[in-house]
Amino acid sequence: MRRHPAQLIEILRAVFGERITHLSEDFSEVTLVIGKSDYLDVMKTLKGAPELQFAELIDLCGIDYAGYNNDPNGLEGKRFAVVSHLLSLEFNCRLRVRVFAEDEQMPSVPSIVDIWPSANWFEREAFDLYGILFDGHPDLRRILTDYGFVGHPFRKDFPIQGYVEMRYDEEQKRVVYQPVTIEPREITPRVIRDDKFGRE
Template structure:
């Protein structure tokens, strides 16, 4: 039997109190916003406390809130966050936990890879794509981009065409990096119309 999300939200508020900045319920899913200072403590309790038993971390990702709120939604006061999705097999329940990094220039959040080993590669991915550092991570290095890659491609201020491109050079017999050579161009679709008012078919 699945745990009632309303009951889960209420129990989280009762148990953690000021250790949570917010608990919300939307589309049948509970989201808890945890302060950076109590992130590790709350995560350990969510795994180990018999009341919660979130045995599995099924996803962890970075979020860049720069420019967020253009659609009228509330804008967070911090730019980078880490969002973790937890699963309790014991109680058949899910929980989303969000923690914000304090420093926009060098965002850092404690690693939970020692709590849930599945977080290891997810944290490496968030580091690679968003530049979020995970203190205490055993092997924090790029996982998707090349070792010499400059920047973090999922940040909203990263240019769409990137900074450099790579290609194989026949003369040098190796891969070389060079400035991006894409020329901006406008692509206008060509529409063929039938003079009798049809669409040409």
């Protein structure tokens, strides 16, 4: 039998109490926001507690909130977050867990690989694309970009055209890197809406 989001919210409040930074239901899915210091303990409880049993980690990704107009859940000034999507087969329900990195210059959160081994490549992807470090990860290295890649391409301050381009050089008979030769261009015009757009 499927557990209703309202029931899940009640259980989460009872289990975690003051450790919850934010708890809400959107589109029939519950979002739990917790602090970095409670992250590992909360995740272990979510998996192991008999009344929760979130046995499966479906997905984990990074988020860059730079330039975000609306304050994400009352955490003013926090730029990088990690979001995990969990599934409880026992209670047929899903949960979204968000944790914010404290330091924008060197964002980091604890690794959950020891809790859900499937987090391994997800965390490597978030490190590669956003530069989020995962403390305790057994093999934190790039997974999608090249070893010599500079920067993290999903960060909002990463230039659209990148820093370098690669091509095959006939004379050297290998792939070479060179500075970007394309002209920056705006493909889609930027639309600026006022704060009340869509609310009236």
